[in-house]
Amino acid sequence: MSERNYRAAIIGTGAIAHAHAQAIQETRGRVSLVAVADVDAGRAAEFAATYGGAARAYASAEELLRAEELDLAHLCTPPQTHAPLACACLEAGVTALIEKPPTLSLAEFDALAEAERRTGARVATVLQHRFGPGAVRLRRMADAGDLGRPLLATCVTQWYRDEAYYAVPWRGTWESEGGGPTMGHGIHQFDLLLSVLGPWREITAMAARQARAVDTEDVSMALVTFENGALATVVNSVVSPRQTSGLRFDYEHATVEVEHLYGYTDDDWTVTPAPGHEDVLTLWDKDRSEEASGHAGWLAAVLDALDQDRPPPVGTADTRRTMEFIAALYASAFTGERVRSGQITADSPFARRMDGTGAPWRNA
Known part of the structure; x- marks a missing residue:
């Protein structure tokens, strides 16, 4: 099996992003961190200098996706941003590697899976x-x-x-x-x-x-x-x-x-x-x-799948379950x-929001 070199970006440079950057370093050249984005431009620049060497820093994911030729984007932002960022990556032809939870609802996840089918790009959730x-x-x-x-x-x-x-x-x-x-x-x-x-x-x-x-x-x-x-x-x-x-x-x-x-x-x-x-x-x-369980083992499994032109683990079918x-x-x-299983259909309130009809303490 021949190994490729993948061009990656990390979007969001909070605590969990460090685990992703370290996992990239542990690939020993299979992945190059070429770009970083964060709404805090100074933090993005500091993160890029720490982990990416010559990696470029951006103040937004949109700017990064316009400017860079990427294979992978590690999404390490707060949960409510995961689905829109992942869809933007798919539209750019970039494999989206999403921290948990991948979306806020089952309906939002199904929309993401549909975007994956439509674009032909791929999605994987970080469940290491x-x-x-x-x-x-x-x-x-x-x-x-x-x-x-x-x-x-x-x-x-x-x-x-x-x-x-x-x-x-x-x-x-x-x-x-x-x-x-x-x-x-x-x-x-x-x-x-x-x-x-x-x-x-x-x-x-x-x-x-x-x-x-x-x-x-x-x-x-x-x-x-x-x-x-x-x-x-x-x-x-x-x-x-x-x-x-x-x-x-x-x-x-x-x-x-x-x-x-x-x-x-x-x-x-x-x-x-x-x-x-x-x-x-x-x-x-x-x-x-x-070996310890962690992001390095998960990323190695992702790269092995991509090397063989297979969908990466944990893909949309597994994550949906x-x-x-x-x-x-x-x-x-x-x-x-x-x-x-299968009872929560698209018209269920619990498909649209995880709290569905409302948490019982909401009006207490």
Whole structure:
């Protein structure tokens, strides 16, 4: 497989942009950072000097897209800007690599997917925990039948975000973030859950505003059934002082677990075989790695796909399943009803906005 050199830009130079820039550096020449844009021109110039050497700095994405010949654009801006910026990239023939959440609603995501089909350019969402060695190994062993049938899973994102965190104007509102920890924090863990267990069938959920002075929820919980018969619980929180990110999968032949915070290595995984299935440990340990989950592994997978003229991971089809899961969780939480996959059609209020008919505390 021949490797190309890709010309990339980073749009938005806040905290997460540094992870993207470092991932570009770790490609060792497969990607060149040629341009940077930020509404704060001084910050853009400083960022370009730090990571891009000769990279040019722009005060707007529009100016950058007009001036540069690009292959990739990393979108690291606040969530409400993701969809319009991604569409602008597609119109320019540039692959859009979008930080989570990719859009504010399912309808907005479907419009983005239509723009991808119309232009022939590509979109991928940054859901990097799928690409750590442990997750790759787990999916491979599960697909090979080494673990037996999946029976039960638990997925928790219990983080802590204080009032100072929500003092940033675009945080904590449906209009700017699209949702609370379900949308912007837990998405990493339950996206990994979905990537392992496959299509979900139905969801029953709750959401509450427990402690933060925000418009969105600060806690949500869900019970999920999957097409393969597995059952799962999903918890998302930003009010948990002891922070953790965890996944546990109980298969017929073993329990496979990972607990970390913002990224894992093989040392964060444990495997407990069922009696008589100790060979699972041998299979798990065969390909141990020192690599951490993160943006570098995700970007390498994107580049490998583009080198082979394949759609990059996580593409629109995969991401839509995760976005539909979020919409269904909110719909169940706010209506008190069980929601099935495919039930949220284009005319549903929960397709147009994640809060749909309105959060129950809105008028309290």
